[in-house]
Amino acid sequence: MNVAIVGVTGYSGTVLYSLLVNHPQVTQINLYGHTNEGENGDVRYLDELIAGYHGQHVPLQAFDPEKIMADNDVVFFATSSGVSSQLAGPFIKAKFPVIDLSGDYRLPDPATYEKWYHKPAADAADLAQATYSLADFYAEKTNYIANPGCYATATLLGLAPMVQQDLIDPDSIIVDAKSGTSGAGKSLSQLTHFTEENDNLQLYQLNKHKHIPEVVQQLHQWNNQVNAIQFSTTLLPLTTGLMASIYAKVKSGVTQESLMAAFNTVYADHPFVHVMDGETPSLKQVVGTNNCDLGVVYNPVTHTVMVISVIDNLIKGAAGQAVQNFNHLFNFNETTGLPTLPVFA
Ligand SMILES: NC(=O)C1=CN([C@@H]2O[C@H](COP(=O)(O)OP(=O)(O)OC[C@H]3O[C@@H](n4cnc5c(N)ncnc54)[C@H](OP(=O)(O)O)[C@@H]3O)[C@@H](O)[C@H]2O)C=CC1
Numbered sequence: 001m002n003v004a005i006v007g008v009t010g011y012s013g014t015v016l017y018s019l020l021v022n023h024p025q026v027t028q029i030n031l032y033g034h035t036n037e038g039e040n041g042d043v044r045y046l047d048e049l050i051a052g053y054h055g056q057h058v059p060l061q062a063f064d065p066e067k068i069m070a071d072n073d074v075v076f077f078a079t080s081s082g083v084s085s086q087l088a089g090p091f092i093k094a095k096f097p098v099i100d101l102s103g104d105y106r107l108p109d110p111a112t113y114e115k116w117y118h119k120p121a122a123d124a125a126d127l128a129q130a131t132y133s134l135a136d137f138y139a140e141k142t143n144y145i146a147n148p149g150c151y152a153t154a155t156l157l158g159l160a161p162m163v164q165q166d167l168i169d170p171d172s173i174i175v176d177a178k179s180g181t182s183g184a185g186k187s188l189s190q191l192t193h194f195t196e197e198n199d200n201l202q203l204y205q206l207n208k209h210k211h212i213p214e215v216v217q218q219l220h221q222w223n224n225q226v227n228a229i230q231f232s233t234t235l236l237p238l239t240t241g242l243m244a245s246i247y248a249k250v251k252s253g254v255t256q257e258s259l260m261a262a263f264n265t266v267y268a269d270h271p272f273v274h275v276m277d278g279e280t281p282s283l284k285q286v287v288g289t290n291n292c293d294l295g296v297v298y299n300p301v302t303h304t305v306m307v308i309s310v311i312d313n314l315i316k317g318a319a320g321q322a323v324q325n326f327n328h329l330f331n332f333n334e335t336t337g338l339p340t341l342p343v344f345a
Pocket residue numbers: 006007008009010011012013032033034035063078079080081083101102103148149150182183184185186187313314317318
């Protein structure tokens with residue numbers, strides 16, 4: 001199978017390339033950059049752009065939808081938000097398979113996208129052709145897969161059993177999420193400047209984070225009593241890893257045992273999700289993997305359940321989940337080409 005990547009020079013795109021190189025169903029990876037790529041005659045090659053990619057002498061070609069569709073079976077967009085909304089239309093019209101790592105097609109309502117992303121939304125008819133796909137709950141729908149955001153992934157996997165089985169007060173959900181700086185991509189900003197983030201903790205986008213509507217729309221689909229969450233994001237002075245600490249009041253009669261029964265039932269056939277009973281996972285046990293590890297701890301004194309959800313933001317939170325969705329879309333085994341053992345160093 002031939003696969004195309006647009007945005008390989010970004011953090012998620014580079015990780016995606018590494019995963020696809022080792023994917024047994026992928027025979028060729030073609031790379032595409034901006035529409036004016038190579039215009040001045042200078043062709044850029046991956047091994048010259050990304051340190052350590054020795055031997056990967058693969059050229060970046062100009063972004064051209066017709067050529068991409070002619071030469072490939074699927075295209076991945078690992079581009080900044082606001083790019084695929086402008087570029088992906090021809091693929092949607094042709095029903096060509098797309099896996100989009102950005103947020104541009106996650107929210108079906110253009111006005112909601114513009115409110116939270118502060119950018120023009122994709123065409124409304126095109127948005128209707130996209131499927132938001134949390135890969136562990138994949139349900140076949142369209143050829144355009146909107147891959148979830150990293151915070152949304154950790155949060156939704158931590159909440160799914162409790163929301164689906166109606167075990168918590170739907171008005172009581174609080175999520176305190178933290179991420180390493182690679183989650184912000186490669187562009188420099190004041191927040192991710194070494195002097196600001198090193199030896200520091202910074203909350204950002206409080207009550208304004210773009211993953212809030214994405215999380216709420218999925219929770220609402222699972223349980224229409226859930227209409228809002230309290231959600232905060234904090235930048236950690238780490239490169240990689242994301243932890244969501246989730247709190248909720250449980251409904252009458254819910255215990256540690258009934259919570260574990262729900263988590264174990266829902267995740268029984270989900271190879272990437274691991275549930276710890278009364279214990280809490282750390283970031284290092286998932287960094288380098290496509291796993292999401294969950295710790296479930298109930299406090300009978302406060303009637304509060306705490307779920308700690310940890311992922312590698314670039315793998316499970318982006319490129320790895322994109323490959324998991326790719327496996328689903330083409331009916332490959334869900335785990336093909338995906339790492340499950342942590343780097344642990
Ligand atoms: N980092 C993370 O943990 C996660 C990221 N995501 C999402 O994945 C996407 C990529 O993120 P990330 O890798 O962090 O971002 P980066 O900022 O690191 O990379 C962005 C990539 O997009 C490319 N790009 C930008 N504009 C265009 C354009 N007009 N045409 C073609 N290519 C373009 C850039 O190319 P160039 O180098 O030439 O500028 C670069 O390759 C984003 O939408 C992000 O929100 C989702 C989940 C987690």
